[in-house]
Amino acid sequence: MSENGIAVEVKDLRRTFGSFVAVDDISLRVEKGEIFGFLGPNGAGKSTTIRMLCGLLSPTSGGGSVAGFDILRESESIKKSIGYMSQRFSLYDDLTIEENINFFSGIYNVPRQKRAERKDWILSISGLHERKEELTRNLPTGFKQRLALGCAVLHDPSILFLDEPTSGVDPMSRRNFWKLIYDMAGRGTTVFVTTHYMDEADYCGRLALIYRGRIIAEGTPAVLRHRFMKQDVLEIPVDRPVEALEALEKEGIESSIFGSTLHVVVEDADAAVPRIERILSAGSIKAGKIEKILPSLEDVFVSLIESS
Amino acid sequence: MNEPPAIAARGLTRTFGKTVALSGLDLGIRRGELYGLVGPDGAGKTTTMRILSGVMLPTSGDALVAAHSVVNEPERVKEKIGYMSQRFGLYEDLTVIENIHFYADLFEVPAKKRPPRIERLLGFSNLTPFKDRLAGNLSGGMKQKLGLACALIHTPEVLLLDEPTNGVDPVSRRDFWKILYDLLREKITIFLSTAYLDEAERCTRIGLIHAGRILLEDQPALLRRSLDMKMLEIRPDNIRRAAQVLEGVEGIAALSVYGDRIHVGLRKPDSFDAVSGALESHGIRIESIREIVPSLEDVFISRVGHE
Numbered sequence: 001m002s003e004n005g006i007a008v009e010v011k012d013l014r015r016t017f018g019s020f021v022a023v024d025d026i027s028l029r030v031e032k033g034e035i036f037g038f039l040g041p042n043g044a045g046k047s048t049t050i051r052m053l054c055g056l057l058s059p060t061s062g063g064g065s066v067a068g069f070d071i072l073r074e075s076e077s078i079k080k081s082i083g084y085m086s087q088r089f090s091l092y093d094d095l096t097i098e099e100n101i102n103f104f105s106g107i108y109n110v111p112r113q114k115r116a117e118r119k120d121w122i123l124s125i126s127g128l129h130e131r132k133e134e135l136t137r138n139l140p141t142g143f144k145q146r147l148a149l150g151c152a153v154l155h156d157p158s159i160l161f162l163d164e165p166t167s168g169v170d171p172m173s174r175r176n177f178w179k180l181i182y183d184m185a186g187r188g189t190t191v192f193v194t195t196h197y198m199d200e201a202d203y204c205g206r207l208a209l210i211y212r213g214r215i216i217a218e219g220t221p222a223v224l225r226h227r228f229m230k231q232d233v234l235e236i237p238v239d240r241p242v243e244a245l246e247a248l249e250k251e252g253i254e255s256s257i258f259g260s261t262l263h264v265v266v267e268d269a270d271a272a273v274p275r276i277e278r279i280l281s282a283g284s285i286k287a288g289k290i291e292k293i294l295p296s297l298e299d300v301f302v303s304l305i306e307s308s
Numbered sequence: 309m310n311e312p313p314a315i316a317a318r319g320l321t322r323t324f325g326k327t328v329a330l331s332g333l334d335l336g337i338r339r340g341e342l343y344g345l346v347g348p349d350g351a352g353k354t355t356t357m358r359i360l361s362g363v364m365l366p367t368s369g370d371a372l373v374a375a376h377s378v379v380n381e382p383e384r385v386k387e388k389i390g391y392m393s394q395r396f397g398l399y400e401d402l403t404v405i406e407n408i409h410f411y412a413d414l415f416e417v418p419a420k421k422r423p424p425r426i427e428r429l430l431g432f433s434n435l436t437p438f439k440d441r442l443a444g445n446l447s448g449g450m451k452q453k454l455g456l457a458c459a460l461i462h463t464p465e466v467l468l469l470d471e472p473t474n475g476v477d478p479v480s481r482r483d484f485w486k487i488l489y490d491l492l493r494e495k496i497t498i499f500l501s502t503a504y505l506d507e508a509e510r511c512t513r514i515g516l517i518h519a520g521r522i523l524l525e526d527q528p529a530l531l532r533r534s535l536d537m538k539m540l541e542i543r544p545d546n547i548r549r550a551a552q553v554l555e556g557v558e559g560i561a562a563l564s565v566y567g568d569r570i571h572v573g574l575r576k577p578d579s580f581d582a583v584s585g586a587l588e589s590h591g592i593r594i595e596s597i598r599e600i601v602p603s604l605e606d607v608f609i610s611r612v613g614h615e
Contacts, residue, residue, distance in 0.1 A: 035567075041477025042448055141349055168349035168503045170518070171605045172612070175564055182565055186548050198478065199506050199605075202566045205547075221567045222543065237529070241512070242492050256482065257342075257489055258509045259528035296506065301478045 007032045007159050007190035008053060010064030010071070015048050015057065022048040024213035025062065030192060030206075032158075035185050037204030038194040039297070045213040046194045050161060053192070055079055067158050083157035087164040089148035093137035097128050097147060100136055101154070108155035122150030125180055142173025149180060159190045167197055178203050198297040209301055216304050224300050231303060232269040233295045236262045236276065237288030247283040248276065265299065312375050314339045314466050314497035315360060319369035322355050322520075329355040331520035332369070337499060339465075342492055344511030345501040346604075352520040353501035354394070357470040360499065361391040374465045387415070390464035394471050396455030400444030404435055404454055407443050408461060415462035429457040432487060449480025456487065467491065469500040473507065485510055505604040516608060523612055531607050537561055537573040539602045540583065543595040544570065550592050557586045562610060573606065 008030040015023040023045045030036045040046050051057040053066050055075025063072050067081035091100050101122055105115050123129045126146035128139075136144065145166065153160060162181075166174040181203075185191050193204055201207055201221070208218045217228045238244040241257045248255050248264070253276065255262040266272035273290050280287045295303075315337040322330040330352045337343050345353055358364035360373055362382035370379045374388035398407055408429065412422055430436045433453035438446065443454060452472060459467065473481045488498055500511070508514045508528060515525040524531065544550035551565050554572060559582060562573030572583060587594055602610075 041480075044477070170348035170351075171505065171608050173348075175609065178565070182548065182551075196477070197504070199504065205567050222569070242489065245489060246493065256485060256510070257492075257512075259512060261529060298478050298481075298506070302482055305479050 005032050006030070006065075007034070008036075008064070008066050008192065010053070010062065012062035013049065013052060013059050013064065014061045015052060016060045021213050023052070023059075026210075026213075026215055028064075028208065028215070030190060032190050033185055033188050035181065035191045035193065035203070035205045037201045037207040038192065038210060039196070039198070039201045039207050039301070040210035041196050044196075044210045046196075046210060047163075049210070050163070050192075050194055053078075054082060054084060054161065080155070081158050083152040083155070083160045085148055085152040085160070085162050085165060087167055089144055091136050091144060091148050091151065093135070095136055096133050097123075097136055097139070098132040100147065100151060104151040104154050110154050118154050122147065122154070126150055140173075141169050142176070145169055145173065145177055146180065149177070153184070153189070157189070159192060160184065162191065162193045164195050164197060164200070165193065166200055167195075198301070201297050207297075209304065211301075211305055217300070221297065224297065225295050229295045229300045229303055230307075231265045231267055231295075232272075233293050233299055234264045234266060234269060234272065234276070234290055235293045236264065236280075236290045238262055238280065239286040243283065244280060244285045244287070247279055247285060251275075251279050253279070263293075265303065311339055313337055313372070314341070315343075315371065315373050315499060317360070317369070317371035320356070320359060320366045320371060321368045322352075322359060322364070323367050329520055330359070330366070333517075333521060335371070335515070335522070337497060339497050340492060340495045342488065342498045342510075342512045343500070344508045344514040345499065345517055346503070346505065346508040346514050347501075347517035348503055351517045353503075353517060354470055355520075356517070357391070357393075357468055357499075357501060360385075361389055361468050362386045363391075387462070388464055389466045389468055390459035390462070391468045392455045392459045392470065392472060394474060396451050397458070398443045398451060398455055401442060403440050403442055404430075404446070405439040407454060407458055411458040411461045417462055425461065425463070429460060432490060433457045434483070447480070448476050449483070452476055452480065452484060453487070456484070460491075464496070466497045466499065469498065471501055471503065473502070473504075505608070508604055514604075516612065518612060524608070528604060531604060532602050535573075535602045535607050535610055537575065537602065537606075537610065538577050538580075539600050539606060540572045540574065540580070540597060541600045542570045542572060542583070542587075542597045543568060544587060545593040545595060549590065550587055553586055553590045553592065554583065557582055562606065571600070571606070573602070573610065 011027045013023055013026045038046055052059050055071060055078040066078050069077040101119050110118055123132055126143055166177055181191055195201055206220050208215045217224060241262060244262055245255050245257060255264040269292050313336050315335055317333055317335040320330050320333040347353055359366050359378055360371055362378050362385035370377055373385045376384040378385050408426055430439055473484055502508055513527055515522045551570060554560060554563055559575050559579035560572055561575045564571050584594060
């Protein structure tokens with residue numbers, strides 16, 4: 001099915017804590033070089049799954065392989081083949097940038113003769129050559145994030161796990177960060193991203209939506225938007241959003257305010273548009289042209305959860 | 309229009325040692341607005357919230373909140389506002405109803421007024437069935453709603469919410485926004501902070517805060533239309549090669565890859581053909597190409613740029 005091979009494959013992975021089922025028979029397959037997003041709210045089972053994939057937690061039942069190693073029996077080999085970057089970046093604030101890189105080189109057993117070259121690479125991707133003697137704590141978040149990424153891949157892992165990598169980062173730094181990720185994936189690194197942040201999920205090539213320990217949908221962002229979202233989303237520009245929301249609510253139509261527009265999820269746009277126009281004009285609310293818009297991943301998620 | 313503003317800040321500055329958290333911040337928020345203060349971590353959002361809620365003094369400058377000065381009358385400010393911090397300020401070892409009573413005591417809500425008000429707050433936050441549950445045993449979404457109910461117990465004029473939906477699941481997040489719209493109908497002014505641009509879209513007006521100062525401010529729809537660029541969304545069959553090819557095309561002012569799509573910002577409308585031509589001449593098939601409205605992220609990147 002793929003020219004590259006499989007980076008992660010697990011079947012019926014399950015983990016319980018007492019009577020609580022944190023991960024409920026999850027099966028996944030990620031190909032080499034993919035950017036795979038694992039999207040779900042806090043508490044859905046993302047971290048428990050990642051910890052099992054990284055060999056840090058054993059599953060209650062089920063199994064699989066990561067980077068070609070068995071997650072039940074070869075967790076030590078797995079740890080050497082993966083990189084992990086947490087949302088807190090795990091850098092030492094009171095060390096300089098260079099000291100942080102040296103420290104992680106040691107931890108990951110980067111061969112001596114390769115260390116200088118790796119350090120140089122990190123400093124250039126993070127744009128920190130000039131500042132390598134500064135304390136890490138003084139860096140803006142965007143730089144810290146790229147430095148942390150560099151440290152997480154010092155040992156050139158074949159799979160990189162990213163845990164909500166760009167939460168709280170400014171938009172420009174976020175784009176630069178993703179550019180780096182695309183470069184790595186282009187050179188064959190598999191990237192496994194967990195996030196609860198719908199915006200971030202949009203950067204992934206393929207996504208699995210996880211909710212209450214189960215995968216409720218899987219596919220490219222485009223497929224999720226088109227195949228899994230049965231309803232249409234309409235955008236209605238209005239002069240008085242709060243009154244418009246009230247008028248529609250009285251007629252049993254739920255909407256949400258987005259600035260000076262309303263978003264309405266409907267079963268059938270063709271039937272709904274004239275009805276909405278009638279309701280608004282009866283309430284003498286001025287409305288602009290009603291248009292069908294592409295559902296956001298959040299729309300898809302909410303619609304899937306509500307229908308399950 | 310002679311109504312006094314809900315929040316009027318002039319030259320708010322706050323330093324911590326050598327760090328400048330806020331640097332001459334000005335704000336003017338009308339009554340009944342749902343204003344979003346948008347920015348990355350460390351931009352000054354929480355400092356602004358703390359000053360506006362009267363719990364922290366600015367180093368210089370002043371703000372009137374519900375017509376009271378945060379510098380000279382912080383106690384009056386606290387009576388007029390509801391403030392929900394990022395941790396929601398709940399007591400985990402108290403039940404839902406005990407938490408609400410605690411806040412009612414704190415704000416000296418008269419005993420006679422409590423029962424109807426508490427009933428209403430529990431109702432609109434859908435917490436009535438859980439009123440005897442320990443706050444520590446609530447889900448993230450329910451904690452957030454309880455935090456909001458506690459912040460509203462004294463019927464404040466201005467509601468200050470510091471990153472209210474951080475880490476909350478999408479369904480709870482929607483419910484929470486519905487509650488905010490209900491509050492707007494009652495003419496409560498809502499001032500919230502967020503790091504998420506998709507969330508900012510829901511506000512009636514937003515201000516982008518960066519390095520302790522407001523850089524851009526307007527209605528989300530107007531900001532999106534303010535960009536003098538035409539945005540295209542392209543779905544090519546080979547995303548990485550397509551991005552490489554487009555890097556070299558003249559007239560492209562912005563380019564970013566999102567999963568299986570590329571967003572391209574064009575300076576001139578006529579470079580549309582140049583884009584599709586360049587891709588086709590490199591043997592890249594275009595699955596779809598269409599014009600899209602720029603996102604707030606596109607606007608911020610193009611108008612503010614990097615750090």
